[in-house]
Amino acid sequence: MNLLELSEFRVQRKGFEVFLPGFVLREGERVAVLGPNGSGKSTFLAALAGLLPFEGRYLLLGRSFGGLSEAERYRWLSYLPQGGRVGLPFEVFYIVLTGRYPHLSGGDYRRVDLQATEEILRALDLEALSGRIFSELSGGERQRVWLARALNRGARVLLLDEPLSGMDFRHQALVLKRLREETARGAGILAVLHEVDLAVRHFERFILFKGGRGRVLAREDLRAEILEEVFEVPIRFWEDSGQIRVLTEV
Numbered sequence: 001m002n003l004l005e006l007s008e009f010r011v012q013r014k015g016f017e018v019f020l021p022g023f024v025l026r027e028g029e030r031v032a033v034l035g036p037n038g039s040g041k042s043t044f045l046a047a048l049a050g051l052l053p054f055e056g057r058y059l060l061l062g063r064s065f066g067g068l069s070e071a072e073r074y075r076w077l078s079y080l081p082q083g084g085r086v087g088l089p090f091e092v093f094y095i096v097l098t099g100r101y102p103h104l105s106g107g108d109y110r111r112v113d114l115q116a117t118e119e120i121l122r123a124l125d126l127e128a129l130s131g132r133i134f135s136e137l138s139g140g141e142r143q144r145v146w147l148a149r150a151l152n153r154g155a156r157v158l159l160l161d162e163p164l165s166g167m168d169f170r171h172q173a174l175v176l177k178r179l180r181e182e183t184a185r186g187a188g189i190l191a192v193l194h195e196v197d198l199a200v201r202h203f204e205r206f207i208l209f210k211g212g213r214g215r216v217l218a219r220e221d222l223r224a225e226i227l228e229e230v231f232e233v234p235i236r237f238w239e240d241s242g243q244i245r246v247l248t249e250v
């Protein structure tokens, strides 16, 4: 099933336009959104999350995005913004628990919501931080809490803006493992990443943005020359135990 379908998708910002001619996200797919700073990646994701106006065709689970109720959008789609903030002194457990909110129909959190919260806290190595106040955490820890909250929704489509940023190697590996598990249950992932080498190893397709224009490529069609043109730095591909690795000479 197509989770998300776009055609002639356009987002206008002051003096900047994001455009993607066409794209389909299928069940179980991991697609990385790559490109240099300011190329439109976050704008694209925010528009898909319904936070910016767009033009063109956008279907979510076969339905026109504009025709969905807020409740449907929140249940089917989960968005991890860049650098989320919490003003109030909330504990980590509570923040992650609120990811389940769209599943409640006016009632209180249920046992299943508490269990899901405990499970995602374990998966992202946040158990020990569960009772801590969010604002007292480190940058990488906060990022993991936001990601846990976004994943806790169990949404069909995950829009993740830099889910690996600020994380050490071990936690990057934990997050990538969890993203694989999310796609194994049928979710589709669109993730903005700056870690190009990890993207090429762990994602199946790519949307490359440059100057606001996006193009979609499968892993087998990705070439070092294409990435060089997008990022404007020398890039080498080499094979290590049958896997493509990406080396940037910066």
Ligand SMILES: Nc1ncnc2c1ncn2[C@@H]1O[C@H](COP(=O)(O)OP(=O)(O)OP(=O)(O)O)[C@@H](O)[C@H]1O
Pocket (backbone or CB within 6 Å): 013, 014, 016, 035, 036, 037, 038, 039, 040, 041, 042, 043, 044
């Ligand atoms: N709130 C805003 N209002 C107007 N223009 C904006 C706003 N936020 C971003 N822009 C502009 O839109 C363009 C794309 O920005 P965007 O944040 O989508 O890039 P990005 O590819 O996600 O970059 P990065 O890798 O640095 O996160 C940039 O030229 C930026 O200056």
